[in-house]
Amino acid sequence: xxxxxRTVIIVLGIGSAIAATAYFAPQFFERKQQIVTAPAGKIAxxxxxxxxxxxxxxxxxxxxxxxxxxxxxxxxxxxxxxxAVQVNFKEGQPVTKSQLLVKLNDAELQxxxxxxxxxxxxxxxxxxxxxxxxxxxxxxxxxxDIALNELSSAQAEVDLVKAQIAKTELRAPxxxxxxLRYISVGSYVTPQTRIAGxxxxxxxxxxxSVPEQYARLVSTxxxxxxxxxxxxxxxxxxxxxIDPQIDPSTRSVRIRALAPNAQRQFxxxxxCQVQVKTTKLPKAIMIPSEALIxxxxxxxxxxxxxxxxxxxxxxxxIRTEREVQILSGVEVGDTVIIxxxxxxxxxxxxxxxxxx
Numbered sequence: 001x002x003x004x005x006r007t008v009i010i011v012l013g014i015g016s017a018i019a020a021t022a023y024f025a026p027q028f029f030e031r032k033q034q035i036v037t038a039p040a041g042k043i044a045x046x047x048x049x050x051x052x053x054x055x056x057x058x059x060x061x062x063x064x065x066x067x068x069x070x071x072x073x074x075x076x077x078x079x080x081x082x083x084a085v086q087v088n089f090k091e092g093q094p095v096t097k098s099q100l101l102v103k104l105n106d107a108e109l110q111x112x113x114x115x116x117x118x119x120x121x122x123x124x125x126x127x128x129x130x131x132x133x134x135x136x137x138x139x140x141x142x143x144x145d146i147a148l149n150e151l152s153s154a155q156a157e158v159d160l161v162k163a164q165i166a167k168t169e170l171r172a173p174x175x176x177x178x179x180l181r182y183i184s185v186g187s188y189v190t191p192q193t194r195i196a197g198x199x200x201x202x203x204x205x206x207x208x209s210v211p212e213q214y215a216r217l218v219s220t221x222x223x224x225x226x227x228x229x230x231x232x233x234x235x236x237x238x239x240x241x242i243d244p245q246i247d248p249s250t251r252s253v254r255i256r257a258l259a260p261n262a263q264r265q266f267x268x269x270x271x272c273q274v275q276v277k278t279t280k281l282p283k284a285i286m287i288p289s290e291a292l293i294x295x296x297x298x299x300x301x302x303x304x305x306x307x308x309x310x311x312x313x314x315x316x317x318i319r320t321e322r323e324v325q326i327l328s329g330v331e332v333g334d335t336v337i338i339x340x341x342x343x344x345x346x347x348x349x350x351x352x353x354x355x356x
Contacts, residue, residue, distance in 0.1 A: 066208030
């Protein structure tokens with residue numbers, strides 16, 4: 001009995017399998033035929049823009065920032081210690097070179113110099129008498145030399161006291177405008193005491209820096225242009241000095257220029273915008289900045305050659321607002337790709353539209 005039931009189940013299973021095959025087989029073969037016979041899709045070729053590299057005259061302008069400084073500027077201090085008995089200047093007023101600005105109490109030194117001058121007078125009389133005796137051979141040469149030495153010693157003492165008195169006088173080292181006063185008559189002054197500031201602003205110095213790659217394009221005597229905030233006028237200055245060393249922390253070189261300031265329109269410490277016009281290059285290859293690819297080992301561009309994009313390492317030079325100079329890697333007549341850079345790979349087939 002069990003054997004008959006098992007046989008019936010097997011027969012029913014085989015029948016179900018045959019029926020399922022008959023139902024799904026036409027659909028399977030039809031789908032397979034559709035996959036096989038479907039036309040293959042075409043690979044899209046990217047379209048980019050390019051330009052023909054040409055040589056042209058380059059007169060670049062370096063734009064940077066700077067600071068206006070006084071032509072001469074010092075902070076005034078005395079050499080001696082003592083009470084200020086005279087303050088002979090007004091804040092913000094002009095002073096002339098060697099003008100007495102501050103006088104310290106020198107009463108003790110004045111007494112010392114009078115004593116020293118009396119010694120000089122006595123030594124002169126003794127030297128005169130000894131010389132007369134020497135002329136008639138009344139004394140030896142050695143005795144006269146002693147008298148002459150005493151005179152020289154007394155005169156040296158006078159000179160020493162005069163030097164000490166000079167240290168009690170603060171005089172203007174150059175002509176200029178004095179700043180704010182920090183002492184009054186009666187103040188106890190030491191060499192560390194700040195008296196005032198003194199500036200000569202008949203001329204001003206413009207101090208600025210340029211990147212190291214531009215250092216060779218700037219020379220002493222070149223003119224620069226600068227502007228200050230709140231003034232639309234453009235002023236001119238002449239480069240007077242270039243630091244012979246490049247600052248390793250900023251990779252730039254410091255430059256100073258000189259500008260007239262007779263009208264006192266420039267104040268030391270003022271921020272300014274500087275433009276430096278470099279020497280003209282008659283044959284410079286320039287490409288748009290966006291065509292440049294920055295890599296870890298240098299800089300590259302894509303060139304169009306034989307229907308493909310070829311990556312080329314380049315050496316750059318002067319940069320302007322929109323372009324960069326190519327020193328090597330690109331020749332006149334090469335087609336440089338200037339758009340769609342991010343989607344390109346070396347040796348990729350491309351379509352290019354060359355800008356006129």
